[in-house]
Amino acid sequence: MTKSGLTALIVDDEPQIRRFLRAGLELSGFLVREAEDAERGLKAATFHSPDIIILDLGLPDLDGSEVLKRIRTWSNVPVIILSITSDEDEKVRLLELGADDYMVKPFGMAELLARAHAALRRYVRGLNKDPIVRAGPLSIDLVTRNVSLNGTRISLTRKERHLLQLLGEHAGNVITHQHLLREIWGPNHTHSVQYLRVLVRKIRHKIEADPARPAILVTESGVGYRLVQKDDDVAEAPNKLITA
Amino acid sequence: MARSAISPQTMQLLQFILMALRDLTKPTAAGESHTAGAPRVGVLGGGQPPHAQLLSILKSLGLIAVTTIGLFALTHFLPITHIAVIYLIPVLIAATRWGTLSALTAAVSGFLAADFFFYPPIYSFVVYDTQHIIDLVLFLVIAIVTSNLAGRLKREVDLSQQREEKTAAIYAFSRRLAACFTAAEISDAIQDYLSQNLGRRVTLFGVQPAAGQTAAELAIPEQVQRAASAIQAIGDVETRTVVDPATRGSWLVRSVSRQTAEFGVVAIELGNTTTEMATAVRAEVDAMLLDAAATLEHLDLAQALYEAELRSKAEQLRDALVGSISHELRTPLVSILGSAGVLGQADGIAQNERLSSLVLAIRTEAERLDHDIQNLLDAQRITGGGIQPNLQWTDPADIVDTAVTQSSRQLAAHHVDVELPTDLPLIKVDSTLIERALGQLLENAAKYSPTGSTIQVLAWTEHHRVILSVTDQGIGLTDAEKQNLGKRSFRGQRALVPGSGLGLWIARAFVVANAGTIEIASEGPGHGTRVSISFASSREVTSELPDDNDD
Numbered sequence: 001m002t003k004s005g006l007t008a009l010i011v012d013d014e015p016q017i018r019r020f021l022r023a024g025l026e027l028s029g030f031l032v033r034e035a036e037d038a039e040r041g042l043k044a045a046t047f048h049s050p051d052i053i054i055l056d057l058g059l060p061d062l063d064g065s066e067v068l069k070r071i072r073t074w075s076n077v078p079v080i081i082l083s084i085t086s087d088e089d090e091k092v093r094l095l096e097l098g099a100d101d102y103m104v105k106p107f108g109m110a111e112l113l114a115r116a117h118a119a120l121r122r123y124v125r126g127l128n129k130d131p132i133v134r135a136g137p138l139s140i141d142l143v144t145r146n147v148s149l150n151g152t153r154i155s156l157t158r159k160e161r162h163l164l165q166l167l168g169e170h171a172g173n174v175i176t177h178q179h180l181l182r183e184i185w186g187p188n189h190t191h192s193v194q195y196l197r198v199l200v201r202k203i204r205h206k207i208e209a210d211p212a213r214p215a216i217l218v219t220e221s222g223v224g225y226r227l228v229q230k231d232d233d234v235a236e237a238p239n240k241l242i243t244a
Numbered sequence: 245m246a247r248s249a250i251s252p253q254t255m256q257l258l259q260f261i262l263m264a265l266r267d268l269t270k271p272t273a274a275g276e277s278h279t280a281g282a283p284r285v286g287v288l289g290g291g292q293p294p295h296a297q298l299l300s301i302l303k304s305l306g307l308i309a310v311t312t313i314g315l316f317a318l319t320h321f322l323p324i325t326h327i328a329v330i331y332l333i334p335v336l337i338a339a340t341r342w343g344t345l346s347a348l349t350a351a352v353s354g355f356l357a358a359d360f361f362f363y364p365p366i367y368s369f370v371v372y373d374t375q376h377i378i379d380l381v382l383f384l385v386i387a388i389v390t391s392n393l394a395g396r397l398k399r400e401v402d403l404s405q406q407r408e409e410k411t412a413a414i415y416a417f418s419r420r421l422a423a424c425f426t427a428a429e430i431s432d433a434i435q436d437y438l439s440q441n442l443g444r445r446v447t448l449f450g451v452q453p454a455a456g457q458t459a460a461e462l463a464i465p466e467q468v469q470r471a472a473s474a475i476q477a478i479g480d481v482e483t484r485t486v487v488d489p490a491t492r493g494s495w496l497v498r499s500v501s502r503q504t505a506e507f508g509v510v511a512i513e514l515g516n517t518t519t520e521m522a523t524a525v526r527a528e529v530d531a532m533l534l535d536a537a538a539t540l541e542h543l544d545l546a547q548a549l550y551e552a553e554l555r556s557k558a559e560q561l562r563d564a565l566v567g568s569i570s571h572e573l574r575t576p577l578v579s580i581l582g583s584a585g586v587l588g589q590a591d592g593i594a595q596n597e598r599l600s601s602l603v604l605a606i607r608t609e610a611e612r613l614d615h616d617i618q619n620l621l622d623a624q625r626i627t628g629g630g631i632q633p634n635l636q637w638t639d640p641a642d643i644v645d646t647a648v649t650q651s652s653r654q655l656a657a658h659h660v661d662v663e664l665p666t667d668l669p670l671i672k673v674d675s676t677l678i679e680r681a682l683g684q685l686l687e688n689a690a691k692y693s694p695t696g697s698t699i700q701v702l703a704w705t706e707h708h709r710v711i712l713s714v715t716d717q718g719i720g721l722t723d724a725e726k727q728n729l730g731k732r733s734f735r736g737q738r739a740l741v742p743g744s745g746l747g748l749w750i751a752r753a754f755v756v757a758n759a760g761t762i763e764i765a766s767e768g769p770g771h772g773t774r775v776s777i778s779f780a781s782s783r784e785v786t787s788e789l790p791d792d793n794d795d
Contacts, residue, residue: 016579024586084574088634088676105574106581106614109589194637194782197670201639205666212641212664219642221676222634 006120007031009050011041011067012082013060021054024109038062045071051123052116057083057094065094072098078119080112088222092176095223101173118172118229125169133168135227136216138207140168149207159184160203163196167217167227176224200225300342304350307334312357319362327362328383331355332390339391340398347391355384413440421548430548431508434540438500438510441532444525448500449476449509464511465490471497472509483526486511494522496529501537559627566624570617577617580610611653619746622680626750631757633674637782640668640703640710643675647682648701654687657695664703669781671710673758678777681751685714685775688747692773693718705781713776720773721766729764751777 008030010021015036022032033048035041038059045053053071057064068079081094081102091102100119103112131143137150145161147154156164162184167175178190185195200219204211218226311334318324331354339347359369363376371377417437421430435448447464449472464472465488475484475497483498494514500507512529514522584606593599625631641664648660689699693716700715721729729748748764755762760779766772 014575014579016576017582020579020582020586024582024589027586027590084571084578086676105578106610107578109582109585194670197637197639197642201641211666212662213645213648219639219646221642221646221679222636222674 005029005031006051007033007048008116009033009035009041009044009048009053011035011038011044011053011059011064012056013037013058014056017056017082020109021112024113025054028113038064038067041067042070045075045077049075050077052078052080052120054080054082054112054116055099057081057085065097068094068097068099076123078116078123080115080119082107091223092178095174095176096178100170114229115173118170122170122173133171133227135168135171135229138164138216138227140164140171142168147207154206156203156206159199160206163199163203164217164227167225171227172229174220174224174226178224180224196225297343297345300338300346301349304334304338304342304346305353307337308350308353308357310334311354312361316361326379327358328355328379331358331383332386335387336390336394339387339394343398344391344395347387347395351384351387351391354387355380358383413437430552434500434507435510438533438536441536442512442529445513447511447513449473449511465495468495468497468511471495472511475499475509483530485522485526492516496522496526498529498533500533501540502534503537503541507537507540564624566620570620570624573617574614577610577614581607581614584610608653619750622750622754623746626753631677631753633677633758635672635674635758637670637672638675638678640664640671640712643673643678643682644701644703644712646675647679647686650679651683651686651690654690655699658690658693659696659698660686660701661698662701664701665705668703668710669705671779671781673760673779677754677758678760678779681754681777682712682714684747684751685777688775689714689716689718689773692716706778708781709778710781711776711778713774715772715774717772720769720771721764722769726764726766751775 006029008025010018010025010032012018012021012034013036018034018036022034025032030052033044033050035044038061041053041055041059044050055064055067059067064081064083068081071077071079078100079098081099082105083090083094083102084105086104094102100122101115103115131141133140133142138147140147142165145165147156147161147164163180166180166183177193177196180196181190181192184199185192189195200217201211204214204217207216208214216228218228220226308331311331315324315327315330324330335347335350335354338350356369359371359376359380360367363371363373363380365372371380417433420433420436431448435446438448439446449469467488468486471484471486476499483496486495486497487493488495494517496512496514497509499509510533512525514525517525584603587593588600588603588607593603644662644664648655648662686699686701693699697717699717700713702713702715704711752762755777758779760777763776763778765774765776
């Protein structure tokens with residue numbers, strides 16, 4: 001339990017949910033602020049500039065996605081969405097609106113923390129310029145785009161390299177099909193998911209121990225892909241230093 | 245030696261024969277009285293195909309041979325005088341089992357065998373004793389008469405059996421009507437009933453015009469569709485023959501009932517037939533439809549439609565209730581699960597085995613509850629007609645991986661063996677729905693098979709389809725269970741496992757909504773079960789991938 005001194009803002013109308021989120025976040029070293037509706041949430045986000053926001057979609061006064069939109073007009077702060085529905089289109093819409101990740105209720109605290117830390121690292125990386133991302137035996141140099149597996153450089157095609165870089169930039173968080181397709185094949189191909197399926201299959205054969213049960217490049221059904229990071233892939237949770 | 249005297253027994257026999265002959269010349273009362281009910285085709289004699297007839301003749305010849313050999317052996321030990329009477333046994337057997345022609349064959353060959361082997365002079369067809377001649381002639385007559393009587397009896401039995409089957413079919417049909425929820429289901433029931441009765445593919449049009457065109461209707465050639473709607477529009481009662489220009493196959497199209505358009509119009513595919521055959525089938529169809537229309541009138545379709553609507557409304561209300569209750573139940577579950585998760589990680593609990601096992605119990609039970617609620621929500625989605633699959637090209641391997649991962653808690657006590665080829669083509673499905681369907685199949689496999697046994701997940705391609713199968717080593721299925729599998733809330737009764745019984749029903753609905761098929765096979769109780777789902781696969785997707793060269 002390292003004391004990171006990072007501030008997390010919880011925006012959720014259910015007091016019981018806020019209570020366990022607070023407990024879980026505080027146990028892993030966050031300072032926690034709570035807001036029970038959109039209005040207070042937006043106020044807290046503006047005045048207390050939290051390092052991460054945990055945002056529930058079903059708020060009494062304003063839809064969570066609207067809150068997200070407003071936050072994104074001025075801030076790039078990591079936002080993790082909590083939602084009771086598991087509708088894929090809705091998830092994609094939120095991710096495209098700029099959410100860093102989403103959790104479908106009910107969820108485990110450990111998973112939420114992993115996603116929160118991943119989002120924080122992405123945010124921090126922009127500030128402290130560490131170009132190497134690790135995911136299990138895989139390491140990706142975001143600057144040179146070199147990829148190595150267990151320390152040995154592996155040969156990849158241009159598109160394979162590009163895909164791994166995009167996932168690496170957001171390592172630990174989900175990236176939508178649309179985003180990947182747009183970046184790799186261009187804006188006219190955002191619906192050609194089959195290209196992605198084939199490309200991912202090829203990459204898995206190069207990096208996964210068992211391509212049929214992937215452990216590094218995992219599928220988020222109907223939404224996109226995620227590069228999974230283990231605890232020891234990241235030295236420690238990001239800390240407050242970088243906000244200076 | 246009473247050479248020319250006729251014995252009293254023989255007199256009796258003659259009288260009996262005369263009576264029987266008189267009876268024979270009367271019109272066949274049995275046949276007449278049933279024409280109103282059942283179709284006579286194939287029931288009255290001569291319905292057998294030629295090769296079956298030949299086979300029964302050969303069988304009766306065989307019987308005679310066996311009898312001859314037996315008698316031959318027997319006469320060495322016992323003096324048997326009425327040889328001819330014993331030959332009546334095979335004749336009777338042939339008459340009751342294989343019909344008149346076989347009985348006659350048996351009678352003639354029995355007559356010849358008796359003459360040749362047993363009447364002096366032996367091994368010759370010549371007969372010296374007048375008594376023997378009379379015996380032989382009587383024997384022939386008795387054979388003919390009894391075979392006829394036995395044949396008639398057999399027909400009676402066949403007819404009553406057929407009547408019974410017909411009654412059972414009507415009963416099953418009316419029961420099915422009573423369980424229908426929509427006009428479309430009623431239409432399907434009528435269509436199946438007609439298909440079953442005619443033994444041909446039958447498509448029914450427009451029991452309820454508002455329902456629009458069904459998939460089955462759309463699969464019919466345009467020409468036939470046009471004829472059907474024309475018949476419906478003008479209330480034509482004549483049977484029409486339509487030839488599909490594309491396949492050159494003939495179709496019969498006519499209104500089900502000659503009185504009302506309420507029961508729709510049927511199209512019956514005949515294939516490539518001659519005009520005579522088409523006429524024969526048309527007569528058969530007309531007779532059958534007369535019957536079917538009477539049944540439909542009797543069952544009161546309008547009432548059935550009304551009741552179906554009522555049932556469907558009740559179901560909707562129930563599902564709306566289930567939906568809101570599920571949502572209400574889920575909110576506290578989020579807190580329970582989340583809190584248990586935090587507790588499990590906390591200092592003082594994580595290190596204390598006793599306490600952490602309690603926290604784990606809270607979590608697993610809450611997860612189970614959540615899983616059940618999810619099933620209820622899925623069921624509500626299905627009956628609400630709200631499955632709109634978001635079809636996207638998907639790697640079947642991803643579906644298997646996600647389903648196995650999501651069901652890992654239920655599969656923990658089993659060994660899961662996944663074998664997938666590396667070059668499976670993509671399928672266009674809603675991956676989350678198919679993952680849930682496959683998950684249900686995996687959980688069922690785990691529920692109904694012993695702990696520690698293997699659950700095998702296989703995938704392969706066949707005729708441009710990708711097939712995923714789940715095979716367990718569990719309790720298998722009885723025939724009765726196979727019949728009931730698709731129903732909502734059906735659960736295997738032989739294993740005491742908890743569950744809502746919704747699993748397979750949900751899986752089936754999700755697979756079907758994605759234009760897939762589901763098949764369940766079991767060698768029987770105790771021999772495990774294999775459930776396979778299949779989907780049309782892509783062929784060219786891989787080559788479609790734009791160039792991706794090394795830099």
